[in-house]
Amino acid sequence: MKNRQISGVINSRKVFALPYVAWIAIFTVAPLILILLYAFTDTGSGGVMILTAENLARAFSPLYMTVFWRSVLMALIATAVCLLLGYPVAYMLSRMKQSRAAILSILFILPMWMNFLLRTYAWRALLDNAGIINQGLMALGIEPVQFLYTEGAIIFGLVYNFLPFMILPIYSVFQKMDTSCIQAAQDLGANKWQTFWRVTLPLSKGGIVSGVTMVFMPAMTTFVITRLLGGSHFMMYGDLIEMEFLLMSEWNFGSALAVVMLILTILFMWLMRKYDKEGEGGALL
Amino acid sequence: MKKLFSILFVCLLLAGICAGCASTETADGRTVVHFLNWGDYIDPDVIPMFEEENPDIKINMTTVPSNEEMYVIATTEGTQIDIVVPSEYMIQRLMLEDRLAVLDHSKMENYRYVADFVKTCTYDPDGQYSVPYTWGTFGLLYNIEMTGEEIDSWDALFDPKYKKQILMYDSIRDSVGLALIKLGYSINTKNQQEIDEAAALLVEQKPLVLAYGTDDLRMTMINGSAALAPMYAGDAAYSMMDNPDLRYVIPKEGANIFVDGMCILKTTDVYDAALRFVDFMMRPDIAALNAEYNCYSTPEDDALLLVDSELLENTAFNPPKEDLENCEYYEHLEKDVLRMYEDAWMKVKIA
Secondary structure, three states: OHHHHHHHHHHHOHHHHHHHHHHHHHHHHHHHHHHHHHHOEEEOHHHOEEEOOHHHHHHOOHHHHHHHHHHHHHHHHHHHHHHHHHHHHHHHHHHOOHHHHHHHHHHHHHHHHOOHHHHHHHHHHHHOOOOHHHHHHHHOOOOOOOOOOOHHHHHHHHHHHHHHHHHHHHHHHHHHOOHHHHHHHHHOOOOHHHHHHHHHHHHOHHHHHHHHHHHHHHHHHOOOHHHHOOOOOOOOHHHHHHHHHHHOOOHHHHHHHHHHHHHHHHHHHHHHHHHOOOOHHHHHO | OHHHHHHHHHHHHHHHHHHHHOOOEOOOOOEEEEEEEEOOOOOOOHHHHHHHHOOOEEEEEEEEOOHHHHHHHHHOOOOOOOEEOOEHHHHHHHHHOOOEOOOOHHHOOOHHHEOHHHHOOOOOOOOOOOEEEEEEEEEEEEEHHHHOOOOOOHHHHHOHHHOOOEEEEOOHHHHHHHHHHHOOOOOOOOOHHHHHHHHHHHHHHHHHEEEEEOOHHHHHHHHOOOOEEEEEHHHHHHHHHHOOOEEEEOOOOOOEEEEEEEEEEOOOOOHHHHHHHHHHHOOHHHHHHHHHHHOOEOOEHHHHOOOOHHHHOOOOOOOOHHHHHHOEOOOOOOHHHHHHHHHHHHHHHHO
16 A cells, blocks of 8 residues: 555656655665675675675574574563553543543653653663662562563563554554444444454454554664663674674674564564555554 | 666765765865764863864864774774774774874874883884873772672672672673683683683673673662672772772782773874874873873873872772783784684673
8 A cells, every 4th residue: 555655656746756765775775785785795805705695694593593582582572562551552542532532642652752762761760779669669668679680671661662653553543443333243232342352353453463563673673772771681683783783893794684684574574464464554654 | 867867866965975074174274183082081171272272173073982883983984084092902903904004203292201011012012003092901890888898809790699789891802801811811812612611601690690781880880789890990980989989909810901092094184183183182281181081091100190189099090000910901803713702792691
């Protein structure tokens, strides 16, 4: 649907699309080509570029795949939590009076207007052993809890940062949903659960698919949350790629890792599209 | 035709970007020197002072957090950098790769102030390619209130009684290096077995570690949220001024000693102007200003005379010279060896 819109624009008002085409060419297509080029080459003796699959083979070795699967797992958990929290919220928002729903949804979006790093740093101060939350616990006579530098803190950080990306697409699907379908189901004798499972949920699938995509992919590739909230005990795939480029100056191997990431992205998008044949993913836009 | 137009557009954009980065002159005709420095490493007054004394030069400073990033930026084609301040092992690498310009000592008045003990680092004994800017050690910072005793050994970082009060440095060579020192090996070892042993030790240590970090460790130590952390002397000296319970020690097994030196890249178009700035930075009053600002030791005895006495008494800033005897400089390691260190650190990270 999106593609059709874009090509339509090009046909009718070609000139206006040029800045966009140039933008995509410079900042998306060219870097992708460079990554592929780096991933399949290496600098041999005397600075000559040689074609090799060695970097890719190393990227698929058990040491690095462990990091990969851990990132997938963490991202899946974060996505599941976001879905469980976000779905009911989106539903409730859509059933409220318009004016109240507008205020509440602004409250959900409001934190996103602040820089992601700042918000994460703020959580560091809150969760610290000597932080406000633990001080409150101590005032109540409860032993301080080690929140910071745990896997739980990383999941929390991911959920906190990406929850709005789950709520908004589902909310927009609910808003457009034809309530007469639900009324019909009730008229025909379905109870609340049956209505939900067989009517509401299938109708909101498009929103869930875009929500899951928009949470899972950035969660998988994130790289500062592990450092700030997780105390770098663990590495996510984003951390690994960053380390190869900036610390090891291994652009070839770093690109090979990025290619592995890219393969996952493409697989995931394909999977999501399969579940969303009707193209309702566009409901987000 | 339309396609041609868009290609042209892209080329124009790219040309614009390149023209922007290659400027060696300001609009009013001053020579621009691009200086790639560490963050918080120079007194903010120093560059304006230089520009006042040398009205024909403008210093354009950019900062990076690590030697490795400094290397990436300095050597990426198309970026215009004239002066860099890498640590000795990175200087060695840049020297080996023939990326540094030879410094003309006849035009440097202030090199004579630099103390001999840092000049004699093995990599560049005559200061042909670099002049020392700061030096320091990578030792152990601890909170004496929390440990309850004085500490003089790296063993404390591996002691179960400090469980979850230990911070570790999230850096490959520093962390693997301190494990190597504790085991009695060289921090420049090329022996796979020794590196494996160090990795195993660090994996074993992992449950005791509260967090791995870099610059943020400073804040955690000042807050008193952890008891022990390996730290660069400059960061340690800074922390000790904010929290009087903190002590710094160069452990008896030894430690890494480093010298950060100013170098001029071979690719420079403004060699003379860059050299004037490098020389200015070595003037004792300027070196003293910078030392007081960044808390890293200055290699100039004349500058030490001008430094605040509180800082001078700080054991991290001005350690007893006999403690330095056990200390070892990093050497630049070949890619294959470095990969052994990297794999060792990866094992720790995924454990």
